[in-house]
Amino acid sequence: MQETQKIDLYQKRDFGEKINATFAFLRQNFVPLGRCLLFIAGPLLLIVGIISGLLPTLILSDNTGFGFVSGGAINWILSLVAGTLVIAVVHVYLDRYIEQPVMQAIEVAEVWEGVKNVFTKMLIAVIVVFMVVSVGFLFLIIPGFIFMAALSLIFVIMMREKVSFGDAFSRCFKLVTGNYLSTLLLLFVVVILQFMLGSIIGIPAMLIIGVDTFFAASGEGLLEDQSLLERLLYIIAQVINTVGNQLLSAITLVAIAFQYGNLIEKKEATGLMQDIDAIGDPSRSQVDRDETY
Numbered sequence: 605m606q607e608t609q610k611i612d613l614y615q616k617r618d619f620g621e622k623i624n625a626t627f628a629f630l631r632q633n634f635v636p637l638g639r640c641l642l643f644i645a646g647p648l649l650l651i652v653g654i655i656s657g658l659l660p661t662l663i664l665s666d667n668t669g670f671g672f673v674s675g676g677a678i679n680w681i682l683s684l685v686a687g688t689l690v691i692a693v694v695h696v697y698l699d700r701y702i703e704q705p706v707m708q709a710i711e712v713a714e715v716w717e718g719v720k721n722v723f724t725k726m727l728i729a730v731i732v733v734f735m736v737v738s739v740g741f742l743f744l745i746i747p748g749f750i751f752m753a754a755l756s757l758i759f760v761i762m763m764r765e766k767v768s769f770g771d772a773f774s775r776c777f778k779l780v781t782g783n784y785l786s787t788l789l790l791l792f793v794v795v796i797l798q799f800m801l802g803s804i805i806g807i808p809a810m811l812i813i814g815v816d817t818f819f820a821a822s823g824e825g826l827l828e829d830q831s832l833l834e835r836l837l838y839i840i841a842q843v844i845n846t847v848g849n850q851l852l853s854a855i856t857l858v859a860i861a862f863q864y865g866n867l868i869e870k871k872e873a874t875g876l877m878q879d880i881d882a883i884g885d886p887s888r889s890q891v892d893r894d895e896t897y
Contacts (some may be wrong), residue, residue: 613865614697622790626859633710637697640715641851645689649781652686654680657839688727690850692719694857695726695763700763704739718812723765729758729769735747753787754780759857760864779867787863794859798852803850 611629630637659675696718700710733755741748754776761772761779780787 610704613702614869615863615865616869617866619786619790622862623793624858625862626794626855628804629858629862630855634790635698636710637694637854638851639710640693640697640710641690641854643712644693644716644719645686645850647845648686648689649847649850650843652679652682653843654684654839657835657842658820660838685727685732687853688723688730689719690853691730691857691876692723692726695759695861696722696759698858698861699763725759725769726759727763729762729772732769733758745855749788750784753784755790756787756791756860757864759869760861764864771856779864779871783867790859791856794856797854800856802845802849804851805852806845808844809838812838812841862870871885 608714611625615625617625656679657674659679661893693715696715697710699718700714704710731752736752737748737755740751755773757776758769758772759766759781761775762769765772765775
């Protein structure tokens with residue numbers, strides 16, 4: 605890791621500054637964070653990508669549809685676990701980054717130890733948040749957006765404040781009150797950016813499916829009568845698509861973490877209190893704040 609100044613999480617930032625801070629953090633930590641994601645979540649994501657690449661073959665080879673349904677169910681469960689691993693890795697890494705007194709390398713082993721400690725409660729949080737937001741959108745659109753904005757903070761709150769899921773749930777709404785629109789706007793923009801980058805990664809897989817669809821119209825589908833090489837290329841494309849898009853979710857997770865720091869600083873001045881506590885303590889790094897807000 606480069607000998608550069610740490611980026612302060614607890615700082616008031618406007619919309620543009622939060623976006624800039626997100627990408628500055630990702631540039632600064634691209635190698636160590638990427639290594640943690642690949643070593644911890646990568647193996648399971650690889651399996652998910654392989655299964656995704658095999659699903660079209662299951663559709664064509666099994667007239668009952670049982671193989672596709674069972675394969676899809678298994679893939680969904682593994683995707684849920686892999687996605688939770690990505691969330692846990694990013695937040696454990698962020699926690700280690702914030703807590704270290706000076707800029708230093710964060711190793712995969714220490715992140716893995718942290719992930720093992722928080723994975724179960726993160727998985728529960730993912731499932732409950734998905735259900736709550738889905739119900740909000742199912743019955744009334746506006747509650748769905750309210751839940752989405754508030755509960756986007758739940759993972760960073762659980763990690764930074766070391767609280768239970770229930771306490772984090774209520775804390776989300778307390779923090780985001782009066783800032784629903786700004787949080788939603790940040791979510792919307794970073795998800796669009798993530799989607800655009802993910803679409804580029806998914807081009808090879810989409811091209812293969814598109815070409816096959818074109819030939820299927822004339823009864824000459826490629827996936828139906830593929831050579832081993834063609835099948836392998838499609839599986840590789842799906843692996844790249846799956847792994848790449850999951851890793852890109854770090855963009856949204858980091859952006860929400862900076863929104864959390866922004867809200868904390870606005871409402872509770874946590875960063876200011878940390879600076880006051882650090883006065884006279886030579887072991888703690890004093891970072892000049894970029895107070896351009």
